[in-house]
Amino acid sequence: MSEVFRRYGAPLGLMILLLTGIWVVAMVVLPYFVMVEYSFHPNLPGPEIGGPKDIYTLDNYASLFRGIDILAWDFPDDFRVFLRTIWGSAVVTAVCLVVCYPVAFYLAKVATPDRVGFLLLLLVVPFWINEILRTFSWYIILAFNGPLNAVLLALGLLDKPVRWLSGSGGVLIGMTYAFLLFMMFPLYNALQTLDRNQIEAARDLGAPGWRIHWRIVIPHAKPGIAVGCIMVFVLAASSYVVPALLGSPGTRWFTETIYQWFFEGQNWPRGSAYAFVLLGLCVAFILAMMRIFRVGLTDIAK
Amino acid sequence: MTGMKASERLLQAYVVLFLLYLFLPLAIMVAATFNTSRFPTVTPWLGTTTRWFEVLWNDQQMWRALWNSFVVAFAVIVVSVPIGVAAAMLLSSLHKRARTFLYAVMVSPLLTPGVIIGISTLVFWERLGVKGGLHLAVIGQSSFIAAYVMLMVLARLQRFDPSLEEAALDLGASHAQAFRRVLFPHLRPAIVSGAVLAFFQSFENYNTTLFTRGTDTTLTIFIASKVRTGLTPAVNALGVILIVVTVVGAIGYEILRRREAARAREATRRAQENALGDLRKA
C-alpha cells in the first residue's frame, strides 16, 4: 500500500486507491452481497418491507426444489428448467470441444505460419460479431420455411419439413455456434506451446495417430481444455438470448425463469435466489474444472 | 508417409468444412437482407432488393436504440478505463499475498454470468433508491469491462521498467509529471486497446443490459425484441452493417499491428549497425 504512494505520490496514489475501491467495493463485492441478502427475504409489498413479516427465510431456495418426487421421476417446473440448463450446457460444452479440437490442432501444429495468420484473422471476425446476430442467423436457417428444410427436402432427405425450433435442438445448435470460438482460442493457445518434436518422437516410436493425441497432445492441451470448457459452460448456462430466440415455451432456460420471476412475477427475492443458484452452478463447474485439470485463476484470466 | 499425408488431407478437409460452418450462416443472414420476402429468408428467393436498408433507415426506434448504445458505450469507456488503469497500477505495486487476493476479486466478474452481474447491480442500486435505466447499464457493464481493461493494462505494466519512473523523478519530475510523460505513454497502447475493447463489449452486451436497462432500449435489446416481434429483413440489414464495421475494424487493427512490428524490426537493424560503427571507433 505504501508502495503505491512511494511510486506515484500522494495525489495520484489516492486517486488509484479511490477508483479501485469504488470498483471493487461498490461495483463488485457489495452488489453480490446485497443480491444474496435479498434472496433470503420474503417477497412483500412495499409497505411491509422492514415490518414484522420481513424475516430471513430459505423459502426462495426451497421453492426451487419443493415438489421433487424422485421415485415418480416428477419435478416441478423451475427445477426441470434448471436440470435442462445444466444438461444442455454440458452437451454444448462437449460438442464444442469435439468440434474445435481438430481445428485447433491444425492451427497450432500442422498449418504453415502464413496460413495460421490468415486463418486466425478469419476466425476472429465471427468472434467479434454480436452473439445475437450469430444466433439470429440460425433462426433464419432453422425456420420452418427456411433454407435447411428447403435443402433437405430438395435432396430428398426429408419428405416433410421439420420444426427445428420446437424442442431443445435449436437452442443447442445455436449455442454451439455462438460459443464455439470461446473453446477454439484457449485450445489453440495451449496447443501452440506443444513442442512439435514430441509428436515426431512419438511417431518415430511407431505410435498410431489416435494414441499420440491421447497420450501427448490432449494432456498438453489440458489447461486450454479447462479454460475453454469453463468459458463455454458459463456462457451457455447463463445465456438468455439464444434460448429466447431459438427456444420454444416448452423448452425454457433457467435464465428465462429468473427473468420471469423478476419482471413478470415481480418477485425479486426469488429471482435473486435463483440467480445465486445459477452463480453457484457456474462456480461449482469452474472449481471442478480447475480441480480436474489442475489450472489456476491466472491461467483462466488470460 | 502416404498414410500421414492422407490423415493430413482429411484434417484439411475438416478445417474447410469448419470454416464453411462458421461463415455459411452469416452469409445466409447477409443474403436474406436482399430478398424481397417480408420474412428474412433465402428460400424462396422472391426478388433482389435494397429496400430493407431504407426500412431500417426510417426506423426511429432503431436510431434511438443506436444512440443509446453509443451513449452507454462511451460512458462505459469513461468509467471502466480509468478504473482498469488504476486497478492495474495498484496490483503491480502490491505484495504477493495481497495481490493474489485482490486479483481474484477483480477477475471474478469475468467468470460471473452477465445476467447475474445485471441482477446484482439492479438489486444493489434499487436498495439505494436508483431505478433501472441506461445509467445502471453503464455501471453494470463497467463492473466487468473494467476487469478486461485491468488485465490488458496489467500485462503492459509488467513490461514496464520501474527505473524509468525513478529516472524521471531523479531528473526533477514530480510524480504527476513522471506519470504523464513516462508511465502513461508506455501504457497508452494498452489503454487504447482497452478502450476499444470496452466499446465493443459494451456495444454488444445483452445479458447485463437486459436486467439493468429499466425501460430504455439499446441496439442489442432492440434487435432481440425485433426478432421476437415484428421481424423483417431490416434486422438483417442492421446485421450487415455491423458485420461490415466489424470486418473493417479487424482488418484495420491487423494492418496497424503489422506496421508496428515492421518498425520494431527496422530499429533493431539500425541499432546493430550503430554498434558496429562504435566498435570501429573504439
Added chain:
Amino acid sequence: MSQDVELDGVTMRFGAVTAVRDVSLVVKAGEFFSFLGPSGCGKTTILRILSGFTEPSAGAVRIGGRDMAGIGPNGRPTALIFQNLALFPLMSVWENIAFGLEVRGVGKAERRKRAEALLDLIALPDAADKRIDELSGGMKQRVAIARALAVEPQVMLLDEPLSALDLKLRQHMRAELRAIQKKTGVTFIYITHDQGEAFTMSDRVAVMSRGVLEQVGPPKAIYDDPATPFVATFVGENNAFTGPVALLADGVAAVETPFGPLRGRAGPGLASGAAAVLFVRPERLREATPGDGANRLAGRVTHVDFEGNFANVFLKGPDGSAILVQLANDGSGEPPPEGATMDIAFDPANAVVLPDGPRARS
C-alpha cells in the same frame, strides 16, 4: 559548480539484512570518487540513499552542507545514471536529454538548443532526432550522461554504467567519462566492482565489503597501503603470510611464519603476539641474491604463465602454501623452469603487516 557530499553514520537495513553499516565519509566538491566492492556489498544502496530513492535507517546525508532528510529524488541536486541507463524508449534522443529541462518548464526552443549543445559534448551531434532503440550500447551510454548533465547537477551518481559494454568500448568510455568530468567540474560518485575502472578514473576510492567501509584513499594508497586484509586481497593480487607478531618496533613488524620471521611495514592496530598477516605483492617479490639476509623464502615452481611483458611464477612452499611471483620481462633474466626450486626475497618496505581478519574471496 559542485558541492561536497557528506555521509554521516549512514546505515541501511532491509529486514534482517544490513546492506550498509555506519558509513561516514566526505566526497569533496569536483572530485571523481568511486565506491569499489564486490557485488552485493551495498554500493547501489548507497547510491539510492544519495539520490533520495531510499531513506537511510540511520544517519544523515548532507549535500553542500544541507541535510537531505525528507527530500525526494526530484528535490536533490543529484543526477543518477542507472545501471541499465533507463533511457525513455518512447522519446527521441533530444527529448530524453531535455526531459529534466522540460519538467522545469524551459521552453521548447531553448530545450532543443541545450540538448544539441550537450550532444556536441558527447560527440553525437547528429543523433538528436534518433529513437532510443536505434542506438548502440555506447551511444545510449553517452545519451544517459548527457541527460543527467542537462539538469546541471552538483553531483553525478553513476551505477556501474559501463558494465553492459564490451571490453574495448568500456576502456574507451573510461577516458571519455573522465574527460567529461574534468570539463564540467561536477562531482562524480561512481560505483563499480571493477578495480581497473575505479583506479583509472578516480581521484579517490572507497573500498566496501558487506556494507562496511574498509578504506578510503587515492588509488595508489589503496594499492600500496591497504588498511585491512580485505582491501589487500580484493584490490590486485597479494601473497599472504599468516602468523603471530614476533616483533614490533619503529614502524616495522615481524610475523612468525612457516618460512621463519618475515618483516614488513607495521599497519595500524598491531599488538605483539596477536594474529597478523604479512602481505607482499607478486611484483615486489624478486629472485634472492646472495646479499639477501632476512625476508627470504623458497618454493618449488609448479607453473609459469608467460604474459608478455611479465611472467607469473607459481610456487609451492614447504608447508604447501601457494606463492605468486611476478617477474618483469625487462631483460634481467629468464623465469625458472617448472620443478626447479626458487629462492625469493623482498624488501620490508614493500610488505605490509596487518592484524588478521576476513579477506576477499578470490
